[in-house]
Amino acid sequence: MALGSVIIGSGMALPAQVVTNDELGQIVDTTDEWIVPRTGIHTRHIAEHETATDLGAAAALRALGVQEGGWLREGAIDPATIDMVICPTLTPEAHFPSEAALIRERIGAVNAVCFDMSCACSGCVYGTSTADMLLAASAADRASAEAAGRTPRRNVLRRILVVATERLSRLVDWTDRSTCILFGDGAGAVVMEWREDEEGMLASYMENTDDTDHVLWCDSAFCARATPFSPAREDCDPYMRMAGQAVFKFATSAMVRSIETALERAGVTAADIALFAPHQANERIIRYAAKKMGQPVERFQMSIGHTGNVSGASALIALNEALTEGKLQRGDLACMAGFGGGLTAGACVFRI
Ligand code: UT7
Numbered sequence: 001m002a003l004g005s006v007i008i009g010s011g012m013a014l015p016a017q018v019v020t021n022d023e024l025g026q027i028v029d030t031t032d033e034w035i036v037p038r039t040g041i042h043t044r045h046i047a048e049h050e051t052a053t054d055l056g057a058a059a060a061l062r063a064l065g066v067q068e069g070g071w072l073r074e075g076a077i078d079p080a081t082i083d084m085v086i087c088p089t090l091t092p093e094a095h096f097p098s099e100a101a102l103i104r105e106r107i108g109a110v111n112a113v114c115f116d117m118s119c120a121c122s123g124c125v126y127g128t129s130t131a132d133m134l135l136a137a138s139a140a141d142r143a144s145a146e147a148a149g150r151t152p153r154r155n156v157l158r159r160i161l162v163v164a165t166e167r168l169s170r171l172v173d174w175t176d177r178s179t180c181i182l183f184g185d186g187a188g189a190v191v192m193e194w195r196e197d198e199e200g201m202l203a204s205y206m207e208n209t210d211d212t213d214h215v216l217w218c219d220s221a222f223c224a225r226a227t228p229f230s231p232a233r234e235d236c237d238p239y240m241r242m243a244g245q246a247v248f249k250f251a252t253s254a255m256v257r258s259i260e261t262a263l264e265r266a267g268v269t270a271a272d273i274a275l276f277a278p279h280q281a282n283e284r285i286i287r288y289a290a291k292k293m294g295q296p297v298e299r300f301q302m303s304i305g306h307t308g309n310v311s312g313a314s315a316l317i318a319l320n321e322a323l324t325e326g327k328l329q330r331g332d333l334a335c336m337a338g339f340g341g342g343l344t345a346g347a348c349v350f351r352i
Contacts, residue, residue: 003196005135005136005194006201008191012187015045016045021035024180030177041309045185052091055165064076073330079109080109084157084159087114087117088118088124089118089312091170099165123312123313124188124312132204138154161192171183171240185310188320203262205347207257211342214243216340224238252289255279263347265349273335273349277301277335278300278301280309280317287300301321334350
């Protein structure tokens with residue numbers, strides 16, 4: 001019997017302001033000629049007034065069909081039927097409440113429990129894979145409760161909203177040309193529902209590697225604060241820092257390893273996948289992965305050209321663009337992949 005977590009809605013949101021490479025060239029020593037061939041990025045959206053909550057709520061409302069512009073598998077989804085909101089983010093508006101709780105309030109997900117995830121650019125995969133595992137665990141709990149004629153022992157989860165939202169422009173050091181050209185702001189969301197008669201997510205894979213050399217790092221802003229009883233941490237650096245070439249090397253191997261492991265777990269091959277929605281860190285990383293797996297690059301969704309790197313939201317944005325552009329049909333297999341700070345990486349395979 002097929003059963004699994006099915007994506008029943010998808011949405012995204014980008015801030016209104018678009019920043020070109022030439023505009024960045026007026027802030028730091030860079031050019032469009034340097035940025036495009038090395039990254040594939042032409043423009044990115046940088047929030048002027050939109051908060052991470054504004055962007056996350058807009059993406060979520062589109063995924064629910066409350067606002068137009070998203071992708072719905074069957075029909076609009078009542079926010080009150082969402083049992084949980086998971087928000088992968090590096091840039092929450094507050095330490096608490098969680099970003100997920102702030103989004104819950106905005107969208108009227110009045111029955112949802114909420115929490116954030118800190119897993120950097122793997123948020124798309126960690127978020128959806130965790131949602132899938134929790135939905136499966138809840139289904140098993142309900143089944144055993146029903147068999148024993150008792151009530152479930154855990155929270156009942158049938159629908160989970162995964163909404164990744166980022167205002168990375170606030171983590172970036174705008175004097176550092178090696179990072180500030182890469183990132184953008186935005187949000188992506190999916191609603192996942194447990195079904196007893198459909199496959200949904202076939203398999204997932206997540207991994208962590210120690211970042212002993214600090215190749216991808218950002219201290220939190222509060223480590224620079226002294227208290228009456230303790231000094232500020234002198235080496236605190238609350239800006240994003242990246243050793244580009246080391247991360248590039250990690251990214252290429254981690255992405256291919258993650259996709260191949262998830263495919264193997266799902267019992268399918270790369271040729272069976274109608275569309276890959278990878279993390280959008282660098283067009284060259286995506287092209288490398290396609291070549292290494294012997295797959296045509298046309299089957300890898302590219303949104304980086306107009307979004308830049310939106311961390312955990314970027315693969316959800318890529319997936320949303322593929323869905324709204326009609327590139328994925330009911331029954332198609334798709335694969336999302338992510339990698340980033342932590343160091344985290346992972347991939348998941350699911351049937352649309
Ligand atoms: O989502 C998180 C994961 N992040 C990633 O996956 C990013 C992975 N890394 C990359 O995508 C690439 O390493 C970058 C796009 C960040 C950099 O490309 P690169 O080809 O590795 O450049 P590089 O760091 O080796 O720098 C080459 C040169 C240096 O100059 P010198 O020392 O050779 O004179 C840099 O100072 O390019 C210089 N440079 C720039 N020049 C113009 C670095 N950034 C810029 C810039 N404009 N924006």
